[in-house]
Amino acid sequence: MTFRIASVAAANRSRQALNWIGVIPFLLFALLFLILPTLNIVIGAFLDIDGHPTFSNIVKLFTPSIRSAFWISIELSLLTAVLGCLFGFMIAAAITFGRLPGWLRGAIVTFSGVASNFAGVPLSFAFIATLGRLGFVTLLLRDLLGVNLYATGFNLISFLGLAITYLYFQIPLMVLIIMPALEGLRHEWREAAEILGASGSQYWRMVALPVLWPSLLGTLALLFANAFGAVATAIALTGSSLSIAPIVLFAQIRGDVLNDPHLGYAIAFAMIVLTGVANAIYIVLRMRAERWMK
Amino acid sequence: MKGTRFWSWTAIAFGALYFLLPLVGMFEFSLRMKREGYSFEAYRVVLSDPQFQMTFSYSVALALLTIVLGVLIVVPTAYWVRLRLPVVRPLIEFITLMPLVIPPIVIVFGYIRVYNTSSILPLTGNWWAPTCCWSSATPRWLCPTCTARWTRAFAPSMSPR
Numbered sequence: 001m002t003f004r005i006a007s008v009a010a011a012n013r014s015r016q017a018l019n020w021i022g023v024i025p026f027l028l029f030a031l032l033f034l035i036l037p038t039l040n041i042v043i044g045a046f047l048d049i050d051g052h053p054t055f056s057n058i059v060k061l062f063t064p065s066i067r068s069a070f071w072i073s074i075e076l077s078l079l080t081a082v083l084g085c086l087f088g089f090m091i092a093a094a095i096t097f098g099r100l101p102g103w104l105r106g107a108i109v110t111f112s113g114v115a116s117n118f119a120g121v122p123l124s125f126a127f128i129a130t131l132g133r134l135g136f137v138t139l140l141l142r143d144l145l146g147v148n149l150y151a152t153g154f155n156l157i158s159f160l161g162l163a164i165t166y167l168y169f170q171i172p173l174m175v176l177i178i179m180p181a182l183e184g185l186r187h188e189w190r191e192a193a194e195i196l197g198a199s200g201s202q203y204w205r206m207v208a209l210p211v212l213w214p215s216l217l218g219t220l221a222l223l224f225a226n227a228f229g230a231v232a233t234a235i236a237l238t239g240s241s242l243s244i245a246p247i248v249l250f251a252q253i254r255g256d257v258l259n260d261p262h263l264g265y266a267i268a269f270a271m272i273v274l275t276g277v278a279n280a281i282y283i284v285l286r287m288r289a290e291r292w293m294k
Numbered sequence: 295m296k297g298t299r300f301w302s303w304t305a306i307a308f309g310a311l312y313f314l315l316p317l318v319g320m321f322e323f324s325l326r327m328k329r330e331g332y333s334f335e336a337y338r339v340v341l342s343d344p345q346f347q348m349t350f351s352y353s354v355a356l357a358l359l360t361i362v363l364g365v366l367i368v369v370p371t372a373y374w375v376r377l378r379l380p381v382v383r384p385l386i387e388f389i390t391l392m393p394l395v396i397p398p399i400v401i402v403f404g405y406i407r408v409y410n411t412s413s414i415l416p417l418t419g420n421w422w423a424p425t426c427c428w429s430s431a432t433p434r435w436l437c438p439t440c441t442a443r444w445t446r447a448f449a450p451s452m453s454p455r
Binding site: 019020022023025026027029030033034035036037038040041044087090091093094095097098099100104108111115123125126127129130131135136137167168171172222225228229230231246249250252264265268271272275276279283 | 298299301302303305306309312313315316317318319320322323324367368370371374375378379382386389391392393394395396397398399400401403404405407408
């Protein structure tokens, strides 16, 4: 009897072991291409050139040039996240509640899927061809309206220009993420509010937004992380004239500027920490938001 | 209710303007190769350039390979986790979130440090006790020449944003 129980337990255990085999390829891949490189960065950030543990790399992050690069990055990411949230929310609300024709809704969702991944060199080129010194819109404004865009102080290769360009992938991402939340708002809530005499703005202020705010803030955090990691767009657009954190890291990788590899580790580590915090906020708020969606 | 509709169309119109103008601008720019007017000259030149054909087919092949590898790894895992091993679901979800947390440029930095090696096998370049391509005293992962050469070749194609 005991023998049989033991053998059943052993069979169970071997089946359990067999079950783990199925996830090995994925875990191996994640280990090799996510976890090892990340660990390498995190450990490297706390080592000096001879391999001794040190905090000097982290301290060096607070030198003025790197601190200002991070600061500009944070400002840029925050600005594009907030504006992306705002405009993306308006578009998502328009297609969810606006009684627009069905084909338009499908077209916008599909386009958002494409545009949220449209970044890097092609995106920068599109904006240079549109708002650059000889861009389509710049020339159109000059020839038709007599407005010289660049005489007003506008420059595409600047903080503002970069923000306008980033919005091209931030807004669609917001649309894609916030649409399910908007669709989760039940008709009954609106009807109940209306029956109780609430106006449209009261419904939004007292019912819809309190339900939506975790989703909104969570998406804000995600958009922040998204903009913070964007590098190819920034490099293609500004070269190295605007010093933001990803560009500093890129320069460090190419070995052009800083001659201290471990400072590169520290920059990479700081970027992970910042986007990690933003994503932790996103995950926590999303779990809160999903309570209402069940 | 009429107001809702009006504002919706306004939002969509502004959105369309912002999202379509750069595409139109890019297209218009591509037609401006000849001085005397619009033409498809740029497309003709680019499409007949063997260098471009090579780069383009390389990109397409790379993209297809990524899709195939991605499907091969993810679909069985999703099936397996869902039906056989629901215990690891939180772990798998955590791992799938990691690329969101780690910016592409950072992960590329990590790849260079771990895999920047002249050997075919990964991890044999010895990022822990390595020697450099040109000076045996410098570890490879600290050598600007090695990393810069590698980055110039691979990093731009590896970071999507």
